[in-house]
Amino acid sequence: MTDKIDISLQKAQDECSRTGLRMTDKRCNVLKILLQASGPLSAYEIADQFKSTFAESLSAMSAYRMLDFLMQANLVHKLETSNQYLACSHISCEHKHELPQFLICDKCHTVKEIGLSKQLLKELKDSIENTGFALSSQQLELHGVCKGCQLIHAD
Amino acid sequence: MTDKIDISLQKAQDECSRTGLRMTDKRCNVLKILLQASGPLSAYEIADQFKSTFAESLSAMSAYRMLDFLMQANLVHKLETSNQYLACSHISCEHKHELPQFLICDKCHTVKEIGLSKQLLKELKDSIENTGFALSSQQLELHGVCKGCQLIHAD
DNA sequence: TATAATATGTTATAACATAACATTTATCAA
DNA sequence: TTGATAAATGTTATGTTATAACATATTATA
Ligand SMILES: [Zn+2]
Ligand SMILES: [Zn+2]
Ligand SMILES: [Zn+2]
Ligand SMILES: [Zn+2]
Numbered sequence: 470m471t472d473k474i475d476i477s478l479q480k481a482q483d484e485c486s487r488t489g490l491r492m493t494d495k496r497c498n499v500l501k502i503l504l505q506a507s508g509p510l511s512a513y514e515i516a517d518q519f520k521s522t523f524a525e526s527l528s529a530m531s532a533y534r535m536l537d538f539l540m541q542a543n544l545v546h547k548l549e550t551s552n553q554y555l556a557c558s559h560i561s562c563e564h565k566h567e568l569p570q571f572l573i574c575d576k577c578h579t580v581k582e583i584g585l586s587k588q589l590l591k592e593l594k595d596s597i598e599n600t601g602f603a604l605s606s607q608q609l610e611l612h613g614v615c616k617g618c619q620l621i622h623a624d
Numbered sequence: 625m626t627d628k629i630d631i632s633l634q635k636a637q638d639e640c641s642r643t644g645l646r647m648t649d650k651r652c653n654v655l656k657i658l659l660q661a662s663g664p665l666s667a668y669e670i671a672d673q674f675k676s677t678f679a680e681s682l683s684a685m686s687a688y689r690m691l692d693f694l695m696q697a698n699l700v701h702k703l704e705t706s707n708q709y710l711a712c713s714h715i716s717c718e719h720k721h722e723l724p725q726f727l728i729c730d731k732c733h734t735v736k737e738i739g740l741s742k743q744l745l746k747e748l749k750d751s752i753e754n755t756g757f758a759l760s761s762q763q764l765e766l767h768g769v770c771k772g773c774q775l776i777h778a779d
Numbered sequence: 780t781a782t783a784a785t786a787t788g789t790t791a792t793a794a795c796a797t798a799a800c801a802t803t804t805a806t807c808a809a
Numbered sequence: 810t811t812g813a814t815a816a817a818t819g820t821t822a823t824g825t826t827a828t829a830a831c832a833t834a835t836t837a838t839a
Contacts, residue, residue: 491836493786512826531787533827538786549705549765552795552826572757583755589747596744601771602727602736609764610704616756646805648817668794686818688796693817707795707826 474504477560481544490542498523499535500544500556509553509580512536548573548580550610558582568594569608574615581615629659632715636699645697653678654690655699655711664708664735667691703728703735705765713737723749724763729770736770 481500485492502518503510510518512532519527536554539545546569547554559566559582568590572581597604636655640647657673658665665673667687674682691709694700701724702709714721714737723745727736752759 491785493835495787526788528788528790529826530789530828534787572752572755574757575760581755581757583752585748585751589751592744593740593748596740597727597738597766597768600727600736600738601774602729602766602768603770603774604766604768605730607765607767610762611752611757611759612762613752613757613759615758619756619758646816648804650818666795681819683819683821684795685797685820689818 473561474501477504477556480560481542484544485542488542490538492542495527495531496535496538499527499532500539503539503545503554503556504560506555508578509548509551509555511553515554546571546582546608548610549608550612555580555582567606571608571610572615573610573612574618575612576614576618576621579615585609628716629656632659632711635715636697639699640697643697645693647697650682650686651690651693654682654687655694658694658700658709658711659715661710663733664703664706664710666708670709701726701737701763703765704763705767710735710737722761726763726765727770728765728767729773730767731769731773731776734770740764 478497478501482492482497484490498519499515502515502522506518513529515536516527516529516532519525519532536545536547540547540554543557544560545554545556548571551573557566557569564584566584570583570585572583574580594604633652633656637647637652639645653674654670657670657677661673668684670691671682671684671687674680674687691700691702695702695709699712699715700709701712703726706728712724719739721739725738725740727738729735749759
């Protein structure tokens with residue numbers, strides 16, 4: 470049985486072939502680590518996990534370079550508010566996002582990549598661009614407390 | 625003539641007195657540097673400017689502590705996407721913000737603290753909280769290119 | 780195969796942030 | 810006023826995140 474991670478890796482490979490990007494083994498394994506991770510990881514954590522998972526060295530410097538590649542390929546996002554990296558949730562589906570949006574739980578540190586309504590995003594975009602400011606495709610990072618943690622830490 | 629910076633400093637003092645927060649000379653001078661700055665500054669830049677402006681030492685460690693205080697007092701904001709600090713634009717007015725919003729120009733690095741409409745913020749908040757996620761008062765940091773830079777760097 | 784371009788390895792260092800403990804200054808009860 | 814306490818600041822060390830610079834290896838392609 471091929472699981473979701475394998476499907477995502479295959480899709481990532483295919484997409485890179487199609488667009489002429491070079492998905493090397495190491496880059497693929499960095500992506501694999503992020504796909505398997507239960508939450509976002511720092512570049513140094515990724516390098517450490519790479520070493521223990523694949524019994525192969527990877528310097529933090531290399532991790533940063535591979536993350537840069539994966540971000541350019543839209544396979545990985547960086548959380549700018551926490552300096553961590555995560556695999557895009559939409560690799561295995563066809564869903565394309567112009568403006569990724571993340572809900573970050575400050576208790577358990579899980580991150581949910583959500584899709585706000587087109588309507589709402591349009592209003593937000595219009596409202597900002599009316600001031601003359603040209604938005605680059607930047608993401609929304611919203612912090613708070615997830616459902617699970619609200620139940621646990623009810624105080 | 626008392627300028628806007630002096631008014632802001634006075635207001636900050638008053639507000640601290642009222643709420644029992646201790647606004648020391650050093651803290652006040654850190655705020656002054658941010659009020660005078662043409663853009664957001666890193667903690668280390670603040671320490672450097674403090675030294676040259678007031679001919680008095682300030683370690684980066686102290687700068688961080690004073691920034692923490694000023695943020696708690698809602699006089700200073702931190703840009704989480706660039707690790708920089710700036711004075712709140714609304715010290716001298718009565719305007720209170722629950723969710724500060726920043727437009728950050730990636731060319732000239734100026735930052736504008738804006739106020740999106742209550743209506744739009746409510747829609748955004750509702751839309752997120754419908755997923756069960758409880759937003760903490762987090763800010764929006766939106767990157768792009770400001771009006772001025774669009775004219776200059778038209779390419 | 781020779782050449783160039785790209786990817787990765789390696790070392791050093793810059794930039795951002797916190798920990799831990801000492802000293803000074805402010806607050807307040809006796 | 811003074812002594813105890815708490816808060817602020819000084820100081821040093823260290824942890825964390827990120828980039829620079831140059832060497833070597835791998836891949837593409839002419
Ligand atoms: Zn995504
Ligand atoms: Zn949670
Ligand atoms: Zn503000
Ligand atoms: Zn600009």
